[in-house]
Amino acid sequence: MESRNRITRRTLLGAAVSLPAISPALAQAKPKIGVIGAGRIGGTLARHWANAGYRVMISARSLDEVQKLAAEIGHGVTAGTPQQAAAFGDVVLVSVPFGALPQVGKDNAAQLKGKIVLDTCNPYLGRDGEMAKEALEKGTGVVVPTYLPGVRLVRAFNQVSAAALASEAHRSGEKVGVPLAADDKQAMEVAQRLVRDAGFDPVVVGGLSTAKSFDQGAPAYKTLTARELRAILKL
Numbered sequence: 675m676e677s678r679n680r681i682t683r684r685t686l687l688g689a690a691v692s693l694p695a696i697s698p699a700l701a702q703a704k705p706k707i708g709v710i711g712a713g714r715i716g717g718t719l720a721r722h723w724a725n726a727g728y729r730v731m732i733s734a735r736s737l738d739e740v741q742k743l744a745a746e747i748g749h750g751v752t753a754g755t756p757q758q759a760a761a762f763g764d765v766v767l768v769s770v771p772f773g774a775l776p777q778v779g780k781d782n783a784a785q786l787k788g789k790i791v792l793d794t795c796n797p798y799l800g801r802d803g804e805m806a807k808e809a810l811e812k813g814t815g816v817v818v819p820t821y822l823p824g825v826r827l828v829r830a831f832n833q834v835s836a837a838a839l840a841s842e843a844h845r846s847g848e849k850v851g852v853p854l855a856a857d858d859k860q861a862m863e864v865a866q867r868l869v870r871d872a873g874f875d876p877v878v879v880g881g882l883s884t885a886k887s888f889d890q891g892a893p894a895y896k897t898l899t900a901r902e903l904r905a906i907l908k909l
């Protein structure tokens with residue numbers, strides 16, 4: 675199975691690049707999730723995924739805070755350092771201030787290598803300085819891989835407000851849409867599953883370069899239904 679996956683992926687990619695074979699942990703319905711940055715976005719998603727039956731480890735620099743949050747969420751959620759969460763997850767959510775991404779990438783490079791990483795981080799000029807300017811010009815999907823090299827990146831959950839993320843999960847009627855951009859097909863499939871299981875509606879926008887279309891400041895950068903997102907993004 676492993677070698678078949680490797681060959682298929684090599685064929686798709688034109689033979690030169692050798693990526694890891696699809697891991698059995700990812701093929702299963704509920705991969706383990708590590709969360710780096712358990713604030714309004716990371717903490718809320720950890721809660722949604724734990725409620726949905728996923729095994730989750732949350733982390734931040736302040737271990738005290740994440741230990742309290744893990745106990746409050748329950749469902750077996752554990753707390754650790756960012757490195758422990760990165761090592762724990764088959765999939766890792768990174769949800770820290772944009773300016774912290776280079777450090778997170780360096781500190782956790784070995785643990786994150788080859789993993790699917792969902793990145794929610796938004797560049798703000800006032801908060802993140804010059805690096806935000808570059809990210810907004812080039813697009814986060816182009817710039818973030820330079821901070822998190824070697825991961826299977828998905829831009830996800832960056833344009834849903836923290837309030838909607840907390841209150842609108844699994845709502846009846848049309849669900850809130852979550853646009854996704856990724857170059858890796860399996861990472862995109864796993865991300866769609868995680869969006870659905872968190873209680874939202876995934877909208878596949880395209881490869882990482884398309885993340886710019888729902889970056890901070892773009893018309894699609896607000897809480898919308900999947901139908902509204904598709905109309906704005908002309909999908």
Ligand SMILES: NC(=O)c1ccc[n+]([C@@H]2O[C@H](COP(=O)([O-])OP(=O)(O)OC[C@H]3O[C@@H](n4cnc5c(N)ncnc54)[C@H](OP(=O)(O)O)[C@@H]3O)[C@@H](O)[C@H]2O)c1
Nearest residue numbers: 711712713714715734735736769770772774795796832836
């Ligand atoms: N708030 C929103 O409505 C919203 C919506 C979509 C996307 N986003 C984006 O998602 C990201 C997270 O937003 P948020 O609102 O959840 O922020 P937040 O509430 O301030 O949470 C940030 C988390 O990151 C941790 N953190 C900070 N620096 C870190 C580092 N170097 N290593 C590990 N953990 C670190 C913080 O804890 P410690 O300080 O203890 O480390 C905290 O747990 C941001 O980039 C934001 O732009 C926000």
